[in-house]
Amino acid sequence: MTAGKEISGPADPRFFTRAGPFGAEQLAEAAGAELVPAKAGDGVVRDYAGIAPLQVAGPADVSFLDNRRYAPLLEQTRAGLVIVAPAFVDKVPAGCAALVTASPYLAWSRVARLFHPLAPARPGIHALACVDPSASVAPEAEIEPFAVIGPNAEIGPGCVVGSHAVIGQGVRLGRDCRIGNHVSISHALLGERVIILPGARIGQDGFGFAVGPAGFETIPQLGKVILENDVEIGANSTIDRGSVSDTVIGAGSRLDNLVQIGHNVQMGRCCIVVSQAGISGSTVLEDYVTVAAQAGLIGHIRIGTKARIGAQCGVMSDIEGGADVIGSPAMPFREFFRNVAVLRKLAKKASGTAQGETGKV
Amino acid sequence: MTAGKEISGPADPRFFTRAGPFGAEQLAEAAGAELVPAKAGDGVVRDYAGIAPLQVAGPADVSFLDNRRYAPLLEQTRAGLVIVAPAFVDKVPAGCAALVTASPYLAWSRVARLFHPLAPARPGIHALACVDPSASVAPEAEIEPFAVIGPNAEIGPGCVVGSHAVIGQGVRLGRDCRIGNHVSISHALLGERVIILPGARIGQDGFGFAVGPAGFETIPQLGKVILENDVEIGANSTIDRGSVSDTVIGAGSRLDNLVQIGHNVQMGRCCIVVSQAGISGSTVLEDYVTVAAQAGLIGHIRIGTKARIGAQCGVMSDIEGGADVIGSPAMPFREFFRNVAVLRKLAKKASGTAQGETGKV
């Protein structure tokens, strides 16, 4: 059984570089956390060599607790230093120091990044890349083998364009973008620090056609895609360009894998769209909207600021800011689960009657 | 907020070519619409330089109204010419001419295409493409860098095979097909004018295996994929080849992004399958079937002509021609919404009782 498999430490040196060691004070500063020395042991503030999950960490490792369901692991950890919320300080073993913060996950992210910094771009165009003479590639950018850079495209300093990525005619990448392997981008303008994971498709034709006398006729898709600063797009996701206006993903928004964004969608700042969700054409998401996995939104609706759309939710109309909806069709979270409970009760009551009606897939 | 962002005009010259200008008569003819001169202004039938949405169009632009929810924008537009249905002629501003037609969206598509024609193939095989000596590539076809054309493949005149596309052994493309970047096609025969957007996968092994004594054993997938004339396949969609018979997508059918088509599916003429929908193996769709976003069909069923499957619908059995179904399991549209309404009412009534039973994700 997999569940019984031994858990190996993170940051396998075959795949990750490692910086450090770092002292506890240095880590506390990076984490923005308060350092609480170990209650027992030699009390010496040592240097730490790396990070590890609670189960496998040793005295030279930093670990963390974020999800309360893993709290029992904290009491048994052999880690030398743990990042925890104030509520868990009491559970830290005597020989272990703590970095205490209201945001342990954020602190963890910074400590982990300190030990394992992102490799910088290695400037230069690989001999096997295909760069149009009219393209403008910053000398500080890295272009990997078999990448294609089209006519008049602009690649900013610090960008990494992965193997087999295709950057179409006129596309502009701001500084420090990371374009994964096999990504295709056309008809698009990207801000700074945009990250696109492998296989994502940005800027292709939207799904638009009219019914003509001899079949469907394609509506020319004449808009573009705007990815603002710090946007991140998951693997194999698809973002169609606008038909008349543009498809816009607002600054800091994050899309997971296999997400579909239809033409003319406008998304505000810091939205989250989880895996396999889909947003149909011309729908507007205001800022800080969360769309959970496998949810679907029809076109031409508006989702208010900070609304949260639950997993598998089917949204057929506007949603107010701050609302919390789930179900298909979407309804308030509490109402959905109340319906589930009531139907279960009614069905149990009626079960004698319903006997034999159970379906078959 | 994104929603407050300025809307820029379409057809950014970095990405799109532009033809014209065109006179009103010429546009009326292309659109198959009746020209209604402006009620006020100089009455001169001018030339038009381009297209634009109602909000940003100026006197030299053509615009259109298709969705009644945007009607208020019509009354304020500064466009010189608008395409509208007869019902909206009265709302056209006095200084604006109109192209009146029962099919404004179709007319719009033709006018937009007139201004922004699809770039023709640029005949020739790029020096960085990899074409097997036994393949047959029409001299009028365009093969882009890093494309691979396998043994005995046939590429018809007017085809464009995008960067990094892989056309497998024996695959045949009829004339004027457009194969996007990063597409892979194997075990497939394509008709004419087939369009495949980036990253789609055509003809790979279907999901077939039998349970053997030591685990699953793969069933050899010995069929192929047939894409008939004028089929369009969206980005990152997947169409498995048949296991014994073929997987067939009928003439004129259009599939959106991230759609899954299982082995041996047979789809008739002019079907529509919207984003993230999935059709399981050996299911048959007759002609003009619509499958909305995120719907799922089990295998070995038949969907009748002109049936419409709603978004997120789960179809577990045959659907009659002309039916309109939604829900999971699928039921008639009216019944689904009646159920929703009745359950809501019952739950409200019972809400005192159900208190405290609300779930938690």
Next chain:
Amino acid sequence: MTAGKEISGPADPRFFTRAGPFGAEQLAEAAGAELVPAKAGDGVVRDYAGIAPLQVAGPADVSFLDNRRYAPLLEQTRAGLVIVAPAFVDKVPAGCAALVTASPYLAWSRVARLFHPLAPARPGIHALACVDPSASVAPEAEIEPFAVIGPNAEIGPGCVVGSHAVIGQGVRLGRDCRIGNHVSISHALLGERVIILPGARIGQDGFGFAVGPAGFETIPQLGKVILENDVEIGANSTIDRGSVSDTVIGAGSRLDNLVQIGHNVQMGRCCIVVSQAGISGSTVLEDYVTVAAQAGLIGHIRIGTKARIGAQCGVMSDIEGGADVIGSPAMPFREFFRNVAVLRKLAKKASGTAQGETGKV
């Protein structure tokens, strides 16, 4: 209508090689089935040249019946030999021999493979591949054009790495793996006989970030992906690497197309995940779990051995081994269909009241 189209035989010679002919005894042995001679005809045990579906098979073809809904075709087949379960022996036409077995689908798979063996690797590195000098490629492996093999990667004997596949730094492939076109693999260790279909993404960053003062901050993803022996991954599926521990797909498990596997997921032996299903981060599947199409599992839950998750199911909590669930939220199969039946009955009763409340998408 497509459904009326003529069904062509399988194994088009443009796409498939063919071995044989084979005698009935030889086929019986390969199939692990009992040979029952034809009741009528010349009684001669002939050689068979190929395989075909019941409708199109001739006297030199082997065919099979697995799905009882196609039984009427058996009685009319002109096939010379059919593979059937004992229950159908009586329906085999008089002139046709039979291979009788309790596992006709498995027997079919072996007979089909005998006639159409998988082409072996053609050892060698294509001149247009890009292999890092520090990579270790077995001389018996085949590396196709435009493939990229990164630093210190290891490619085992018998592997085929397809066109445009990218094998990242340090990645290890055991013997006889088949990596499809356009696949990208990073931060991953693969066992033997692993098959990855075109466009799958293995080992990219998981979806992890913390809320910082200026927006989201990425959590470094420091785990890897482990694909054990005989794993198969469908086209355009995405498997994120672990954040701290690893993402593990257990031996013999099969994932269909467009499947999403989040970071740290641990999957046991011989699990099945059907198309467009998604499994969120840190969820554990024990052995022999089946997840049907478009189902979604939240993170941090455990699914017991041999549990079966129905199509479009939404799983929000642990599922016991052997359970059979469907619906969103997930419930026992019988309960789901009872609920459906009861709600339908209640809604019909209330239909006078609900009139006019029917929704509109």
